[in-house]
Amino acid sequence: MEEAQDRVAVFRQVYEANYGRILAYALRRYDEQEADDVVADTFLVAWRRLADVPTGDLALPWLYGVARKVLSQARRSRLRRGRLLAKVAALRGRDDELAESTVQEDRDLVASALARLSDDDCELLRLESWEDLTHAQIAVAFGCSANAVTVRLHRAHKRFARALASVDREVGGPEQKASA
Amino acid sequence: VSERKDPVDRLRAANPVPKGSEPTADSPVAQALFHRIVSEPAVAERAPKRRFLFRAWILVPIAVVGLAAAGYGIYRAVRQPLVVACYQGPSLSTTREGVAASTTDALANCMGLWRPGGRFNARGTQPVPDLTACVLDDGTVGVFPQPAGTDTCSLLGLAPARPGAGGSDQQAVVDLQNAVADRFIASCVDRPEAIAFLRSQLQHFHLEGWRVDASVPFTSGRPCASAAYDLAARTIDLVPIPRPSSP
16 A cells, blocks of 8 residues: 555646646647647556656656657557658648738748658757757657667758748748748 | 748747736636546556556557457447447537447446536537447448437437347456456466457457467566457457566
8 A cells, every 4th residue: 555655646746847838749740639638648657657657857858759659540640740841731722911020920930841841850959949958858759869869860960951941941931032 | 020020030929829918827717627628537647567467458459450350340339339429519510529338328328528628528618429339331320419309310310229239248248358457457368368358258248259369479587478359350459468578
């Protein structure tokens, strides 16, 4: 009985310290309903594999790694990509609306550029830029070495820059406007 | 605009949930989820000496689900459902969750998903809807919400799953699985002992017409028995697995 209580206490610590970050992670990628599912699945895995959850600062990237696997189900990925591509198509006919919100415009352009990358490239870039993880932390989430993360991120940045430039050209984004 | 020309800056600025605005774990939703999770069994939390149990827990359900799925394709009558598909809405295209049938009552198997904090009611804001069970095209049971005054099965062109169909047989198979799991997980059971045990259990649960298939050879590397259930052929396949690792 005492062991069970200890277990709940340990899990509560992990849960309360990381719930917000994991939910934010999911909300950055999916709608609210899907994000709730991702959070539930991620912490259920943590509960069942509590002995495997690293202590301290490494718990969060470990949870990101689980969440990433939960998210990487092909069906969800395809659905999301479809939505993003649809956004690009919609953008082309909405010049007036675009002018109303430069911030939203650029978010859509960035989302469109991300949608042109591989899932791994996307995730590496977002973990670094949105989740503010170090290369060592991303390595925990990805299950590879920090050196490998550095190399892969370098390539992902290049591909992202190319994709973003391409999207800008297609919809007349900030880069085009700035150079005009 | 020019200050955001750098792709990295633009990527950072496009963060849909800016840093510092993350949700907290003290919301009712978060607390409901916490309590739901800690009420789940911690299936993978085992002492090192019981690694075998973990492997068996993984192998047996996978084999059961796989063979059950294969079997249902040709065995259209719902006699022994081991897996139930729970749907979030009265439609075949809504979110679906497969759950292992722990009871012969199909509706009860899906009820947990609708409780506050459950997958279909994460925020705990909606009551458990009326549910109904239908027979899906592949022969499995699907459980759907049924709005008042409607007949979801008819609307979807599906036959209703009658709780009584094969009831005693269903329960017997579930009971058999539980008994076999308890025995095979408790220790490494060799081939002759496993065959004898399975035959005695089939007799005990009055499962006539079932047989034990032990055609897969046991080896020194895989000397312990695990079981897979082929519902269509009414056969229990003995599957050899490795001996548990020493602690």
